Every structure is written in structure tokens, then in C-alpha cells.
Amino acid sequence: LGNTDMFQRSLPQFNMRGKTKIPSTPGGCLSLLILFLMLMYAAIKMSHLMSRHNPNISSFTENGVLENDEVINFKATNTKFAFTVEGYLDDKWKDDPKYIKMVSRHKGRKNGVWYERIFEHHRCTNEEYDAFAPPTKDSVQLLTKYKKQEPERGMWCVDWDKDGDEIAAWGTENDEESYQRFEFLYLPCNYLHRAFGDTGDVIHPECIHNKTAQEEYIGNMRVVVYAE
Secondary structure (H helix, E strand, O other): OHHHOOOOEEOOOOOEOOEOEEOOHHHHHHHHHHHHHHHHHHHHHHHHHHHOOOOOOOOOOOOOOOOOOOOEEOOOOOOOEEEEEEEOOOOOEOOOOOOEEEEEEEEEEEOOEEEEEEEOEEEOOHHHHHHOOOOOOOOHHHHHHHHOOOOOOOOEEEOHHHOOOOOEEEOOOOOOOEEEEEEEEEEEOOOOOOEOEOOOOOOOOOOOOOHHHHHHHHOOEEEEEEEO
């Protein structure tokens, strides 16, 4: 037991048979107990890891959010969206139609039947940026870069004004009868969007039909959403 004692203490100016530390039986027993508990804990955690006992890394519960039956009417509340996908390292706008395509849509279910509605989007103008509420101090510099209309930086805006009827969201996918939400889809250029029928979607004539090339173009990316 003495050889396993993790609590051995040095004695100044002391040497016994070449040893400068003196072990003890209680220290050895306590060390073995600690080692046993550590091995048991490691075995349990390894078992949980292999069996995916709890794959959730972190969770967050937000209280006071809207109920499923509450409707968010985008046009009535003058809600605005702008969004972009950029390279995480080079800050370049990832919008090249040779590699990707964007789809803005309403997706929902009414009386148990799925449907979708495609919206057009365009590069945001300075007038549209100015129509948003003032950004936070941390975002002023980034928005200024977008407003310079540099070819490598920018955001997309949805053509809300072309649709005069109600643009709204409510419920969740768990609601069997009725729900609706707004989505931005970032897709490979060679994908034909026909999830709920022919929407007139086409493949760009310069599209590169190569998954590796598409992945290399996108690389590490970040999604930026400017909403009011």
C-alpha cells in the first residue's frame, strides 16, 4: 500500500534506505479509494458516451415566448429581414450561383395539407438598410461595410412589397391542422426545389455539379440576420 500512497511527505534532511518520502498505510488506502472512484466515474461516462445516453451538450429554455395559436403578422408589424452567408475567415459573401442558390419561402400546413410559397429576394439597397432600426454599437461597423455596396460584402432583402396579402407565421410543425413559418434555404446550385410541386426553379447554366467544389467554396461560414 505504501507504494500507492499519493500523500507521501518529504522530510527535510532525512533519508531512509534511499527514500526521501515516507508513505503510510492510511495514505495508501485513501489513494486506492480515490483511484477506484475515478476509474468507476470514467467507466460510467465512457458507457454513456458509447451508448449516447445524453447527446445534449447544452440547453436553454426561454420563458414568455408566443403560444402556438398566436399569429405574427409580418406586414402588419412592419417586420423586416435581411440576411447573408459569409466566409468565417475571409468575410466574403457566399452568393456565387455557380455553387449555391437561395430560396425564401413560406412553409406551412392547412387542414392537414402541406404547402409552400416562394418569395423573391434581392441585394439590399442603402435605402432599405436605412429603413431598419439603428443597429447596436457592436454592429455599426459591420452594417457600414454592407452599405458601401462592395462586391464581396452584402445582404439579401425579401421582396415583401410585391405581396399585398398577409405574410404571417404561427404554430409549430407539431400542429397537425395548421401552422406556417418563414424560411431561408441555402442550397447547392444543382438542387431543383420541387418539394411541393414545380415552382419554376431552374439550375444556373454555369452551375458546377461537384459536391467537393461546392463545399470548398462555402468552407467555414457564418449566417448574419438583420431583423426588426
